[in-house]
Amino acid sequence: MMTPDAFEEALRAVGAERYHVHHPFHHLLHSGALSKGQVQAWALNRYCYQAHIPMKDASLLARLDTPALRREWRRRLVDHDGDGEHPGGVERWLALTDGLGLDREAVTSMRLILPATRFAVEAYVRFVRERPVLEAIASSLTEMFSTDIIRSRVSGMLANYDFVSEETLAYFKPRLTQAPADVAFALEHVKRHATTAALQDACLAALRFKCDLLWAQLDALHFAYVAPALPPPGAFRP
Amino acid sequence: MMTPDAFEEALRAVGAERYHVHHPFHHLLHSGALSKGQVQAWALNRYCYQAHIPMKDASLLARLDTPALRREWRRRLVDHDGDGEHPGGVERWLALTDGLGLDREAVTSMRLILPATRFAVEAYVRFVRERPVLEAIASSLTEMFSTDIIRSRVSGMLANYDFVSEETLAYFKPRLTQAPADVAFALEHVKRHATTAALQDACLAALRFKCDLLWAQLDALHFAYVAPALPPPGAFRP
Structure with missing residues (x-):
């Protein structure tokens, strides 16, 4: 069994290896290399994740x-539901989707999203509903890695796209304070309750699973809208 | 299918017939006819309901x-969890249980409650978890009938028992404003969404079910602590 500090290091190492900040789609998104249609596809699909x-x-x-x-946990609901x-x-x-010119109904109905987005998001909801509470909490720890990505996303997108503004990126700013508050509680909880090697391993696996499902969403976006750029039948076409 | 107003009348008629305010145990409780031990048994068992x-x-x-x-629904959680x-x-x-001299651990562990209390409470949690959302919301409508019972309970218990005080009855006062707010939303929701005779019937059945489970808890208390006053093995003994 690891000491709590070594366990925290192991959790952080999962992010260093697998967090979706390292995905090529994110590099394209932040550096200004995407077209408006590709950014629309990202925002439209990501709505499904946000809504869940x-x-x-x-x-x-x-x-x-x-x-x-x-x-x-109620506090987190306040953050997401207002x-x-x-x-x-x-x-x-x-x-954001309004600012990108997407139709509100097309976004909220989720009828144009990639099937892979839905599968990944539903896998996450099911995991949190069905796995032990400790693992469900551990799966939220990707937020340990999110403040850096948000900072670079906001500054990169503002600098590189004339179709985004501070207003359309309003989602992200509160997350810079909400995410660290979430992490402070969840990391402490997981470190205190993962009291055996098996529980520590289960928490690490939960965090890997969460990184994988974020990563898979970007794989699908990349395939459908960057290269080879083949959106499946029925999905959004820029 | 009933008009929305006739449907509301039918919902109110369920309470007039079946709400636990009409149970003999409540008459004893409010009128000062119970011993301190019997009031303790009520408060101890009712904690299980409150906690769920x-x-x-x-x-x-x-x-x-x-x-x-x-x-x-988050607002209701705030009311109950603070x-x-x-x-x-x-x-x-x-x-209340502190004020009645009950040991805190004995209360919160629920190890001395009547099995019938647990069965009724678990049936309620399961109902709300598994039945259609409309029926789950309809089952909350016993609150339509609760403000009268709370008023008579508080005034009756204060007048009739020297072992209760305004402080120990602190639970009830906020409920006098919270319950009507809950009802205003839930009744409106149920009236708007019960759009067929079958859905109206299902809502009426849900409310009857809820009345039944409140009633059953008092039956068990009455049997165990009033007459014949035979608490089952392992249960609280005054």
Whole structure:
């Protein structure tokens, strides 16, 4: 069994190897190499992931058995669903798709997304609903790696695309403070409750699984819209 | 199919016939006819119900697919779990069991509750987790009938028992405003979405089911602690 600090290092090493910041699609996205249609395809598909985040959080919340744990997970729902006055992450993502000129109904109905996006997102919701709570929490730890990617995404996209603005990228700014708060709790929880080598391994596997499903979404986007650029029948065409 | 107003009348008629305010145990409780030990048994068993309310709400929340619906159900979680500063309903119920001199661990471990309490509460959680969302929401409508019972309970218990006080009954006061807010949303939702005779019948059946499970908890308390006063092996003995 690893010490808690060595375990944290092992978790961070998963991100260093597998987090989707290293995917070629992200390099293209951030560097300004994509067309507006390709950025639309990314935002449209990513909406499916965003819209399911509060659903996976709610399904974890439904399995937590103390008020304190539920309060922590409820906070994440507030971040994504808003409070009825301040918009949450799902609504802020629509500012991006609106800003990119995508039809609101086409986005929220998800009828144009890639099947691979849906499969990956549904695998995540199912994992969080069905696996032990400790693993479900560990799978959220990709947020340990998200603040860097968000910073480079926002600055890169603002500098390189004339069709994005601070307003259309409104989704990302609150995430710079929300994600570290989420991580502070989840990392502490996982370090404290992974009390055997087997549990530590299960947490590492959960984090790898999560990295894989983020990565798979970019593979699908790359294949459909970059090279060979063959969107499947029924999917969005720029 | 009934008109929405006739449907609401039919829902209210379920409460008039079956709500547990009409159970003999409640008459004894409110009128001062119970011993302290019998009131302890009620508060101890009812804790199990209270502690599962946010769990059933969270499991409904996990099945709601719009931010607006989830925000409404999240509000109920706030009422029951608190916000980390203001106590929620679960914690306020412990003020009652504390005030009645019950050991905190004996209460929260639920190890002394009647098996019938657990069966009824688990049936409720399962119903809300598994039945259609419309029926799960309809089952919450017993709150239409709760403000009267709370008012008579608080005034009756304060007048009739020297071992209860305003502080120990802290659970109930916020419910007088929370329950009507819950009802306003849920009743409107059920009236709008029960668009066929079959759906209206299913909602009425859900509300009857909920009344039945509240009633069954009082049957068990009455049998174990009032007459013939035979608590089962392992259960709380005053």
